[in-house]
């Protein structure tokens with residue numbers, strides 16, 4: 128049976144018109160901008176999110192300026208290991224006020240990480256010079272580096288820790 132296309136049939140006419148319309152939309156897409164730019168994804172890619180996603184700014188911290196980032200107010204939680212400041216807000220269960228490692232929040236956690244202890248005596252008071260870690264044994268330094276590796280893979284590095292009088 129030979130294929131025949133009868134334009135006299137209404138359904139064929141409708142189909143042909145639809146095909147012509149679709150081809151025209153592909154060749155000559157509408158260029159007018161929508162009256163209001165959508166702020167969620169519906170179709171196409173011309174949309175703007177409601178607000179800019181949160182950004183993390185790399186900053187220089189001192190023990191005193193790091194201390195407020197303890198998460199006690201429900202805000203961001205930062206901690207430092209060997210001068211590297213990590214944003215550990217995502218680990219609030221660990222570092223929040225009721226977290227097992229809450230002592231480290233807003234503090235230089237180097238010694239505790241090296242010696243595998245979350246005791247308060249691992250922390251240097253915030254108004255004193257930075258812990259030089261000079262008495263640490265090689266295996267303790269290696270342990271601390273292991274934690275830096277873990278934190279680098281899991282959290283965002285958001286600054287460095289310097290002496291209180293350095294800035």
Ligand code: HEM
Nearest residue numbers: 215218221227228239240241242243244245274277278281
């Ligand atoms: C009482 C013994 C301890 C137990 C039962 C314990 C248990 C745990 C558990 C279950 C995790 C979660 C692991 C994961 O989900 O990835 C963890 C992570 C961790 N532990 Fe311990 N821990 C103990 C001692 C310590 C000590 C003494 C330190 C001191 C440095 C320490 C520091 C950490 C840190 C820094 C993490 C990583 C948290 C993170 O990924 O943000 N833990 N621990």
